[in-house]
Amino acid sequence: MKRRDFVKVGALGSAALITNSCSNTSSSNNEQSILLTKSKEIKVVSTWISGIDANKEAFRILQSNGSAINAIEKGLNITESDPENTSVGLGGMPDANGLVTLDASIMDHNYNCGSVTYLQNIEHPISVARKVMEETPHVMLSGKGAYEFALEQGFKHKNLLTDSSLQKWQEWKDKKTLNLPIINHENHDTIAMIAQDENGNLAAGCTTSGWAYKKHGRVGDSPIIGAGIFVDPEIGAACATGLGEAIIKICGSHTIVEQMRNGLSPEEACKVAIERIKKSSHSLDNLQVGFIAMNVAGEVGSYSMYSGFDFALHDENRAELIKSDYEFEWE
Ligand code: SD4
Numbered sequence: 001m002k003r004r005d006f007v008k009v010g011a012l013g014s015a016a017l018i019t020n021s022c023s024n025t026s027s028s029n030n031e032q033s034i035l036l037t038k039s040k041e042i043k044v045v046s047t048w049i050s051g052i053d054a055n056k057e058a059f060r061i062l063q064s065n066g067s068a069i070n071a072i073e074k075g076l077n078i079t080e081s082d083p084e085n086t087s088v089g090l091g092g093m094p095d096a097n098g099l100v101t102l103d104a105s106i107m108d109h110n111y112n113c114g115s116v117t118y119l120q121n122i123e124h125p126i127s128v129a130r131k132v133m134e135e136t137p138h139v140m141l142s143g144k145g146a147y148e149f150a151l152e153q154g155f156k157h158k159n160l161l162t163d164s165s166l167q168k169w170q171e172w173k174d175k176k177t178l179n180l181p182i183i184n185h186e187n188h189d190t191i192a193m194i195a196q197d198e199n200g201n202l203a204a205g206c207t208t209s210g211w212a213y214k215k216h217g218r219v220g221d222s223p224i225i226g227a228g229i230f231v232d233p234e235i236g237a238a239c240a241t242g243l244g245e246a247i248i249k250i251c252g253s254h255t256i257v258e259q260m261r262n263g264l265s266p267e268e269a270c271k272v273a274i275e276r277i278k279k280s281s282h283s284l285d286n287l288q289v290g291f292i293a294m295n296v297a298g299e300v301g302s303y304s305m306y307s308g309f310d311f312a313l314h315d316e317n318r319a320e321l322i323k324s325d326y327e328f329e330w331e
Helices: 051-063 068-080 125-135 143-152 163-174 244-249 252-261 266-280
Strands: 005-009 014-019 033-036 043-047 102-107 113-119 140-142 191-196 202-208 229-232 236-242 289-295 300-306 310-314 319-323 326-328
Touching: 033 252, 043 051, 043 068, 043 236, 043 289, 051 068, 051 191, 051 310, 051 319, 068 102, 068 125, 068 191, 068 202, 102 125, 102 229, 113 125, 113 143, 125 140, 125 143, 125 202, 140 143, 191 236, 191 289, 202 229, 202 236, 229 252, 236 244, 236 252, 236 266, 244 252, 244 266, 252 266, 252 289, 266 289, 266 300, 266 326
Parallel strands: 113 140, 300 326
Antiparallel strands: 005 014, 014 033, 043 191, 043 310, 102 113, 102 202, 191 202, 229 236, 236 289, 289 300, 310 319
């Protein structure tokens, strides 16, 4: 190696090594990349208050030597079955046509990933996404094909539209002006999660019914690898919640991981992505986006466009909801 620079990383002060293109460690390694020491402390973070219960289940799995990918799937299944969460699975708000259409994605520490979009009548889209990852040569299945695949894999057809969601949709439809509701902290609580297991491996996942009353056929960021979630085995992982259109435009989660590769802390990296959304969006009015990130050293962080975003953290010492730093005060 011709050049070595040692830097400190974040609060954990983990030693990190920056290599450059002169490095002779690998002929294919032409990029600058921070090398972080993997933490072996199990940990889960996820978006919004629903993350508390989901984290609990994910952490239970990690504690019994489970893998990060199992923790993600089983943790997110909890939120998918919760009829009180109106942005995910059962009880999720329908699209403009009154149909509950679901998006989900999952990714492990080996770049394996799977996702489903526009999936209907299946309670656990995250588990179908995992099947896509493990049982097919594909990354993404959509709509009818995703549904048929789910049935083939043994998932059961289920009506996910609860009386309460149906009633709200009916009231919305009965209004003369069919405005889309604002995506702010009051009307969305999509869950995205990152877990680290005892081997230091990371995995991430996201599951949602998307933007309430969205145009029929609309797909958000959540099932798009690089936008809704991303995991790099040597660097870390990131996930998104909020207005998917703004997140897709900047490949939000991938952007964050690349910023961490350059040596930024998870929070600094999330902030860069929010700044990029500021540049790339025509209007920031009511444009809420929240990112969470974790690097392989176990350091976590978040950042959102507006106040009101929080994330749940569960490790050996605590299970708590943490308020995210943000760009603008929500008025
Ligand atoms: C979407 N990102 O479909 C999702 C919405 C969301 O909490 O996060 N809601 O655009």
